[in-house]
Amino acid sequence: MFNRFRSTPATAMAALLGCALMTTAAPAAAKEKPKKEETKKGGMSASKTFSPAVKKMMDATAAKDAAALQAALTEGQSTATTPEDKYLLANYQLQLGILNKDQTLQAQGLDTMIDSGLTPSESVGVYNFFSGNFAYGAKNYAKAIQRLEAAKAAGSTEASLSAMLMDSYINAGQVDQGWAIAKAAIEADRAAGKRPSEELFVRPAQAFQKAKRTNDMLEALTMRVQDYPAPATWRNLLYIMLQQAGADKDMNLDVLRLMRATDSMTDRPEYAEYSALAIEAGYPGEVVAVVKQGQAKGVIPKSDTHFSGILSSQEPRAATDAAAVTADAGKPATLNNPKAARATGDALVGNGQAAQAIPLYEAALKASGGSDPLVLYRLGVAQALAGQNDAALASFAKVQGPRQRLAQLWTIHVKTKGAPAAAPATGG
Helix, strand or coil: HHHHHHHHHHHCCCCCHHCCCCCCCCCCHHHHCCCHHHHHHCCCCCCCCCCCHHHHHHHHHHCCCCHHHHHHHHHHHHHHHHHHHHHHHHHHHHHHHCCCCCCHHHHHHHHHHHHHHCCCCHHHHHHHHHHHHHHHCCHHHHHHHHHHHHHCCCCCCCHHHHHHHHHHHHCCCCHHHHHHHHHHHHHHHHHHHEEECCHHHHHHHHHHHCCHHHHHHHHHHHHHHCCCCCCHHHHHHHHHHHHHHHHHHHHHHHHHHHHCCCCCCCCHHHHHHHHHHHCCCCHHHHHHHHHHHHHCCCCCCCHHHHHHHHHHHHHHHHHHHHHHHHHHCCCHCCCCCCHHHHHHHHHHHHHHHHHHHHHHHHHHHHHCCCHHHHHHHHHHHHHHHCHHHHHHHHHCCCCCCHHHHHHHHHHHHHCCCCCCCCHHHHCC
């Protein structure tokens, strides 16, 4: 039962691997109708021998006559002698590339203009961005990095710049630099009240997964779920955490409980594992609640004999156990015994009585000097389930050790459940 659930990593990573970057279109500025003043743009002027060819280029571009522009460019090749001439020649090479939808020609024109050092300051950002864009599309990531970094330094505000620069670093094998770019862009979007592009989380996570850097991958996916707290996104992350938990049954149960809280249990094997672990741990009330939830959601058919058998054996135990747990919860002997207090609190939470579990966890925590990470974690969960959000956040903030990431995820869940989504960013 457990192995079948854990042996299909492709299922867990399907959504993670489904996001791809797209290159953008030709530069918008270059699509505008060229003006006669372009011959003197930025203080540049054509030489006397080159001026006739420039006039023909301008007229051909205005008329969108690619053949005439090609002829004028050929003529200009022999008469362009000054740096300004060659810059203007490259500009019209770019125009021809746009007319013919030839990105190679556009890239060549942009490169010549940029490398000349004559590009007007107001155009440096956009020219470098689109040169980097073309290099990215051609998988020349070293050049893409160079151009996109220059665009960034020049103040380019192109929406897709960060995502493209990040992906260029990753594809060039510089994963940490790519992740640094992504995190900076994520924080900038959040500060502006926008939801970051999902690419900023997905591509680094893919790279970390490939490099077997699991902790870094989980960091990226934890940041992702903060902005994309949908059940499918939660499931991707928590499924991986189940794989990392290995044979630690207690940890597995805590991960599955968060899966349940985030409504991200969607397949029968998850309910099978959850119920088996809860049976083994001695929480019949929790078993019954989980199975009935799966039936109500339609994940478990009422005709499923495996789960029908579980209900038949656990429902009578759940009723008996609930009465005993309630009685124990009020006994001084339970409150004065940290182990018994925690176990009774766990049973109450499993029975859906999170608020009643809180005093028991607090008693167990006090006996430990207030620092037991497991009790702190379980206290935070009980507080969250009871709607005591501020108290839950304070408890989770103190959790150290193996459940620290789970505490971080519960913190995100508490903060994001029911909260309106931020406006989506238009790019990375």
